Amino acid sequence: MALLTDITRQDGAPELRRRTRVLYLVLILVFGALAARLFFLQVIDGERYTFLSENNRVRIKRIPGTRGMVVDRGGQLMVDSRPSFDLLFVAEDAEEPEQTLRQLARHLKRDEKELLATLEENKKRPAFEEIVVGKDVDWATVVAVETHQLDLPGVTLRARPRRSYADGQIGAHVLGYLGEIGPKQLKTLKEQGYATGDEFGQYGLEKTWEYFLRGQSGGQQVEVDALGRRVRVLHEVTDVPGYTVHLTLDRELQETAFQALKGKEGTIVALDVNTGDILAMVSTPAFDPNVFARGIKSEEWQGLIKDRLRPLSNRAIQGQYPPGSTFKVLVAIAGLEEGVLQPESRISDPGYYYFGNRQFRDWKKGGHGSVDLHRAIVESCDVYFYQAGQRIGVDRIAKWARAFGLGEKSGAVLDDEKGGIIPDSEWKRKRFRQPWYPGETLSVAIGQGYVTTTPLQLVNMMAALANGGTLYRPRMVKKIESADSGTVREYGPEKIRTIHLKPTTVERLHKALADVVKGAGGTGGAARSSVVDIAGKTGTAQVVEMKGAYLKSEQLSYFNRDHAWFVSYAPAQNPRIAVVVLVEHGGHGGEAAAPMAKKVIEKYVQLQAQPPEQRQARIQGDTRAD
Amino acid sequence: MQIDRRLIAHFDWTLLALALLFASIGIATIYSANYNIAEAHAGGLPSRQLIWLGLGIIAMLTAVAFDYHYIDRLAYPFYAAMLLLLVLVLFVGHSGGGSQRWLNLGFFRLQPSEPAKIAIVLMLAKYFQNTEPPNGFRLRDLWVPFMMVAPLVILTLVQPDLGTAIILGIVFLSMILMGGLRTRSFLCLVGAGLAFLPIGWHFLKPYQRARILTFLDPDRDPLGAGYHVIQSKIAVGSGGLFGKGYLGGTQNRLDFLPAQHTDFIFAVFSEEWGLVGCLILLVLYFALMVYSLRLIERVKDRFGGLLIFGMVAIFFWHVVINIAMVVGVMPVVGVPLPMVSYGGSSLASMMFALGVMINVSMRRYTF
Numbered sequence: 007m008a009l010l011t012d013i014t015r016q017d018g019a020p021e022l023r024r025r026t027r028v029l030y031l032v033l034i035l036v037f038g039a040l041a042a043r044l045f046f047l048q049v050i051d052g053e054r055y056t057f058l059s060e061n062n063r064v065r066i067k068r069i070p071g072t073r074g075m076v077v078d079r080g081g082q083l084m085v086d087s088r089p090s091f092d093l094l095f096v097a098e099d100a101e102e103p104e105q106t107l108r109q110l111a112r113h114l115k116r117d118e119k120e121l122l123a124t125l126e127e128n129k130k131r132p133a134f135e136e137i138v139v140g141k142d143v144d145w146a147t148v149v150a151v152e153t154h155q156l157d158l159p160g161v162t163l164r165a166r167p168r169r170s171y172a173d174g175q176i177g178a179h180v181l182g183y184l185g186e187i188g189p190k191q192l193k194t195l196k197e198q199g200y201a202t203g204d205e206f207g208q209y210g211l212e213k214t215w216e217y218f219l220r221g222q223s224g225g226q227q228v229e230v231d232a233l234g235r236r237v238r239v240l241h242e243v244t245d246v247p248g249y250t251v252h253l254t255l256d257r258e259l260q261e262t263a264f265q266a267l268k269g270k271e272g273t274i275v276a277l278d279v280n281t282g283d284i285l286a287m288v289s290t291p292a293f294d295p296n297v298f299a300r301g302i303k304s305e306e307w308q309g310l311i312k313d314r315l316r317p318l319s320n321r322a323i324q325g326q327y328p329p330g331s332t333f334k335v336l337v338a339i340a341g342l343e344e345g346v347l348q349p350e351s352r353i354s355d356p357g358y359y360y361f362g363n364r365q366f367r368d369w370k371k372g373g374h375g376s377v378d379l380h381r382a383i384v385e386s387c388d389v390y391f392y393q394a395g396q397r398i399g400v401d402r403i404a405k406w407a408r409a410f411g412l413g414e415k416s417g418a419v420l421d422d423e424k425g426g427i428i429p430d431s432e433w434k435r436k437r438f439r440q441p442w443y444p445g446e447t448l449s450v451a452i453g454q455g456y457v458t459t460t461p462l463q464l465v466n467m468m469a470a471l472a473n474g475g476t477l478y479r480p481r482m483v484k485k486i487e488s489a490d491s492g493t494v495r496e497y498g499p500e501k502i503r504t505i506h507l508k509p510t511t512v513e514r515l516h517k518a519l520a521d522v523v524k525g526a527g528g529t530g531g532a533a534r535s536s537v538v539d540i541a542g543k544t545g546t547a548q549v550v551e552m553k554g555a556y557l558k559s560e561q562l563s564y565f566n567r568d569h570a571w572f573v574s575y576a577p578a579q580n581p582r583i584a585v586v587v588l589v590e591h592g593g594h595g596g597e598a599a600a601p602m603a604k605k606v607i608e609k610y611v612q613l614q615a616q617p618p619e620q621r622q623a624r625i626q627g628d629t630r631a632d
Numbered sequence: 633m634q635i636d637r638r639l640i641a642h643f644d645w646t647l648l649a650l651a652l653l654f655a656s657i658g659i660a661t662i663y664s665a666n667y668n669i670a671e672a673h674a675g676g677l678p679s680r681q682l683i684w685l686g687l688g689i690i691a692m693l694t695a696v697a698f699d700y701h702y703i704d705r706l707a708y709p710f711y712a713a714m715l716l717l718l719v720l721v722l723f724v725g726h727s728g729g730g731s732q733r734w735l736n737l738g739f740f741r742l743q744p745s746e747p748a749k750i751a752i753v754l755m756l757a758k759y760f761q762n763t764e765p766p767n768g769f770r771l772r773d774l775w776v777p778f779m780m781v782a783p784l785v786i787l788t789l790v791q792p793d794l795g796t797a798i799i800l801g802i803v804f805l806s807m808i809l810m811g812g813l814r815t816r817s818f819l820c821l822v823g824a825g826l827a828f829l830p831i832g833w834h835f836l837k838p839y840q841r842a843r844i845l846t847f848l849d850p851d852r853d854p855l856g857a858g859y860h861v862i863q864s865k866i867a868v869g870s871g872g873l874f875g876k877g878y879l880g881g882t883q884n885r886l887d888f889l890p891a892q893h894t895d896f897i898f899a900v901f902s903e904e905w906g907l908v909g910c911l912i913l914l915v916l917y918f919a920l921m922v923y924s925l926r927l928i929e930r931v932k933d934r935f936g937g938l939l940i941f942g943m944v945a946i947f948f949w950h951v952v953i954n955i956a957m958v959v960g961v962m963p964v965v966g967v968p969l970p971m972v973s974y975g976g977s978s979l980a981s982m983m984f985a986l987g988v989m990i991n992v993s994m995r996r997y998t999f
Contacts, residue, residue: 055869
């Protein structure tokens with residue numbers, strides 16, 4: 007039926023016929039143009055392209071962008087990139103690859119077998135792809151290869167910037183290290199312009215600030231001759247160096263902290279109490295990031311990850327320890343703010359406290375006698391805080407601990423920060439499906455039991471107390487700067503929150519913490535300094551629960567010994583710096599940790615006394631002496 | 633349906649023969665593009681293309697089986713189906729190479745943007761089949777087809793598949809020109825298009841911008857897209873007058889060519905067959921188009937003529953854009969060489985298009 011209706015449409019196409027005639031012309035023109043282009047490529051330019059294709063002569067040489075520098079708060083270099091050379095070999099360019107490698111071994115006085123083995127390892131890859139036969143080769147090798155170039159077809163040198171960490175282990179955990187991109191990582195990173203063989207921040211600042219540090223790779227499209235030597239550069243893209251990252255760290259303070267801790271396992275963090283700037287952050291044992299820069303060997307890597315002392319862990323942010331008696335600072339604040347503690351009222355400490363049918367002991371055999379709040383802090387009286395904790399209750403302690411940033415990640419831009427645990431009754435119900443037992447509050451009150459904190463959290467708590475109640479986000483990076491356009495980003499101090507504290511609370515604690523160091527019977531006497539008044543609190547975190555005897559640390563096996571804490575700030579009257587020291591299995595905080603904090607604070611005072619210009623000059627002098 | 637004897641007598645063997653010839657050239661070149669000298673085989677792609685050809689023949693016979701005037705009724709449902717499939721791609725599509733273009737049907741990954749090209753032709757042939765106004769259509773008369781084509785183009789652009797989106801747009805433009813657009817309106821349209829270029833630029837993906845910039849300035853990305861173009865030109869140019877012989881291409885063998893069995897298959901072909909082979913292939917495409925244009929002159933109704941024209945337009949733009957890209961006179965946009973490049977959706981759609989042309993051709997005597 008459709009056919010009948012269609013009859014009406016017949017002969018409805020004269021316009022189409024007219025337009026079709028134009029189309030023939032279009033066809034002829036377009037196809038003629040394509041044919042002409044083919045004629046041009048294949049006949050007129052054919053010889054040139056044949057030449058290029060026969061010798062497979064266009065290569066791409068990628069030049070990774072030079073990574074940005076990392077400098078300390080005064081502009082002193084902490085991480086830089088130095089020029090280095092890799093030795094490459096393209097099997098296809100050598101007529102007899104094995105012969106060439108034997109020659110190479112002779113010139114470099116290297117083991118022949120080792121070189122031939124690299125050829126074997128890369129057998130599956132196309133012959134025109136370069137293989138790395140030597141990484142970060144020395145100057146003698148560079149000279150030898152250049153001199154004997156004619157004997158060594160297919161052997162080339164590739165300049166490549168390598169990371170150089172000026173202070174080796176000192177900044178290891180903060181600065182981090184680079185690693186070559188693995189095949190798995192490459193899949194996701196390809197879109198961001200990374201290629202096989204590129205390096206990528208794997209840890210520390212190198213990782214978290216990769217985006218700004220990396221720079222843009224450039225490269226050359228090169229025509230090479232039959233021996234793989236460059237004839238001419240066809241096209242070139244210049245690489246763009248990465249941005250310079252300005253840290254809040256002070257390189258000299260960092261070094262002092264590292265030297266103070268040397269030989270122990272632990273961490274020191276120093277903060278500027280008025281900005282949250284991290285002035286120093288060290289963790290020991292450390293590793294040397296320069297080892298990663300030259301290409302870490304498998305045995306070295308295995309050694310690092312299997313080490314029982316965990317050198318790859320940044321204890322300042324990844325270590326979660328019971329805060330021990332340093333937590334009493336917080337319990338005191340909670341008690342005063344909640345109006346539970348009467349600072350003048352005294353209790354009597356016979357050396358133990360009975361709760362239920364259990365005896366809770368004081369660290370001091372025989373007890374402290376009659377103590378008020380001030381003395382309880384100065385002498386770190388456990389029995390006073392057992393009772394205080396019991397009256398305040400765990401939930402109110404937890405509320406104040408959280409206000410000071412304990413139990414949560416500080417949000418400092420560092421990788422893998424841990425949060426610690428601030429327990430309360432709800433936490434226990436969720437975690438163990440059990441009610442909170444009042445006896446557990448007693449352990450919490452002296453910083454044991456379920457409570458764990460990171461050293462960074464504790465020092466930030468001290469900084470907030472020191473400045474009267476402002477909790478800052480610890481800041482590591484001040485500024486990002488590009489070589490040609492100046493400052494790209496700037497990071498100012500960032501307040502996490504203002505903690506509303508009664509002036510009397512702050513005053514009482516400042517007084518007590520100062521007396522911990524300089525008062526009679528204070529546990530922190532070892533931090534007493536002739537240069538500056540230091541305020542602080544000692545802590546000794548039990549690793550294993552001790553039943554029975556009062557043992558000295560030395561009497562316990564190493565891994566069972568207590569952790570030593572010292573949290574502090576200075577000057578006591580007008581605080582500017584807060585320092586935390588943790589020495590793992592260091593025994594008593596007053597003996598092991600307090601002297602280290604003193605060293606760091608004294609160094610800080612000394613550095614403050616020097617005008618910046620003078621420091622700069624001295625450093626340049628140092629470099630010249632190198 | 634009763635099969636008319638006259639229909640068999642008038643079956644267009646020329647178009648069928650050309651179709652099979654192109655497909656054979658395609659499979660042979662795909663074989664070469666994937667040929668591994670060391671292992672002396674070419675993997676599974678050539679035989680899979682053979683299976684797609686089987687599917688294509690079924691598509692072609694389907695297109696031939698019924699009187700093309702029924703397309704009048706099928707055009708809009710077909711369009712709706714394509715629109716639906718493209719929307720499905722957006723949500724449940726299979727991703728590959730950074731874009732989401734396929735629907736996974738288990739044994740086969742359908743790329744709906746390929747048959748969408750056909751849908752545009754069918755729909756517009758239907759729309760324009762009635763007599764055109766004396767002075768041609770004005771733009772405001774054409775808002776319906778505009779509104780119908782726009783979603784197809786946008787859905788393809790967001791996949792992202794710039795090449796196919798360009799083909800959809802340009803086939804649409806060709807159809808409305810043939811359907812009778814006023815010259816002045818056409819110029820307005822071109823002007824508006826140019827004005828919208830900067831906005832369109834904004835929506836392009838970084839790699840698409842890079843390709844266009846690379847074409848305008850080859851020095852821009854010599855290590856990426858610029859490298860592909862120079863390797864493609866080396867392949868074509870080194871073919872010389874007579875080529876390096878079948879399976880003799882070296883650019884291809886050494887993995888220097890990108891997308892060697894799909895969008896850059898012409899580079900493989902020209903390296904091995906030289907200028908002589910290329911001209912033969914060009915002449916075959918030319919012959920197909922001239923033959924089809926002659927059919928338009930003999931068809932008795934507008935509908936049939938527009939159907940054939942639309943299909944020719946699809947072929948024409950694919951061939952021109954693809955070859956121009958391979959020989960380095962156009963930016964790299966992903967457009968297959970019709971009937972030759974590897975790809976089931978493309979091959980089957982082209983076979984269907986040829987089927988429609990055969991259908992019109994054999995029924996032009998039935999009046």
